[in-house]
Amino acid sequence: MKKRLLAMLMAGAMALSVTACGGNTSGETSDASGGEQAAEGSAKIGVSMPTQSLQRWNQDGTNMKEQLEAAGYTVDLQYAGDNDIPTQVSQIENMISSGCDVLVIAAIDGSALSEALKGAKDNDIPVISYDRLIMNSDAVSYYATFDNYKVGTMQGEYIRDALDLDNAAGPFNIELVTGAPDDNNVNFFFGGAMDVLQPYIDEGKLVVQSGQTEKAQCATANWSTEEAQKRFENIITSVGYGPNGVKLDAVLCSNDSTSYGVQNALLAAGYTADNMPVITGQDCDKPNVKNIIAGIQSMSIFKDTRDLADATVKMVDAIVKGTEPEINDTETYDNGTGIIPSYLCDPVFADKDNYKELLIDSGYYTEADLA
Numbered sequence: 001m002k003k004r005l006l007a008m009l010m011a012g013a014m015a016l017s018v019t020a021c022g023g024n025t026s027g028e029t030s031d032a033s034g035g036e037q038a039a040e041g042s043a044k045i046g047v048s049m050p051t052q053s054l055q056r057w058n059q060d061g062t063n064m065k066e067q068l069e070a071a072g073y074t075v076d077l078q079y080a081g082d083n084d085i086p087t088q089v090s091q092i093e094n095m096i097s098s099g100c101d102v103l104v105i106a107a108i109d110g111s112a113l114s115e116a117l118k119g120a121k122d123n124d125i126p127v128i129s130y131d132r133l134i135m136n137s138d139a140v141s142y143y144a145t146f147d148n149y150k151v152g153t154m155q156g157e158y159i160r161d162a163l164d165l166d167n168a169a170g171p172f173n174i175e176l177v178t179g180a181p182d183d184n185n186v187n188f189f190f191g192g193a194m195d196v197l198q199p200y201i202d203e204g205k206l207v208v209q210s211g212q213t214e215k216a217q218c219a220t221a222n223w224s225t226e227e228a229q230k231r232f233e234n235i236i237t238s239v240g241y242g243p244n245g246v247k248l249d250a251v252l253c254s255n256d257s258t259s260y261g262v263q264n265a266l267l268a269a270g271y272t273a274d275n276m277p278v279i280t281g282q283d284c285d286k287p288n289v290k291n292i293i294a295g296i297q298s299m300s301i302f303k304d305t306r307d308l309a310d311a312t313v314k315m316v317d318a319i320v321k322g323t324e325p326e327i328n329d330t331e332t333y334d335n336g337t338g339i340i341p342s343y344l345c346d347p348v349f350a351d352k353d354n355y356k357e358l359l360i361d362s363g364y365y366t367e368a369d370l371a
């Protein structure tokens, strides 16, 4: 799999036939380590991102590019329009044919890339699945992501604790909103949250008045804010939720873009910061953090995209140097062709009590970003 890169390493500067990759080509007198540096500097990394319409993917792309360039790589960063699968497929095919040495891919549809990635496999180009697992392709070498199951359980536990489900009499009304059905992460986000919440639903302490409890019923195509808002407007109308109607105690939302749609629907139905249900989210997108500060959203999972970029760049570096990347999970993520060795970053939750420390003091956002 790494034949091509190893060949580059061994041949040192002479192997720089991939001139399109740029980098340091003046290392003729360099020793073995100098040769290695030249090979690293010359390696070109293709980074394929799903969309620019969500803040998080813009940050992921920017962080990856900055960190890879700082490590001496040439970067071909592409966004697939607004979640356009054919665009992502052709961008990846281009990366392969233009001589990228490693591919880092955040898939739109985890199952739509098998054909395109055959080319990567044929050309011995290692593929790192980024954030979302690419399914049904044996071209995937590694997976770098956050602990997606933990994201889900943290959201469920936040609701459990906010409603004090173990002590309060209830019953409480809850509705469920998750993300794109073609995103493998949804199985972990929704599954993790439901592992916490389902027992309370079973005992009747939590009630889903809409009756929509199946993952497919709660899914939101492309994680779209508008889709989530539309579905939630229908739920509000059909159940009769409202500040003066049926009481809504909590909404599980798998991420911020869907959560924002739900909040729009609730605000339009007359809810205010004073009577909003408990609402979860994920990504700490700026509009959502502003709503956390305003008391409209309860929490968001903070996935520091700098950490994920950092872990991924280390993986790329290890692959290019012909060493073994650091892995901390070899059990969880089977993409249909077997377990993909993974590196899982740790998610944390942000709410109005800790967002300053997590998001501002860490330099992730400035005060002005959230004003």
Ligand code: GAL
Pocket (backbone or CB within 6 Å): 054, 056, 131, 132, 179, 183, 185, 223, 255, 257, 282, 283, 303
């Ligand atoms: C998921 C990702 C989340 C969120 C969502 C919407 O795959 O893990 O952090 O961004 O996509 O793009």
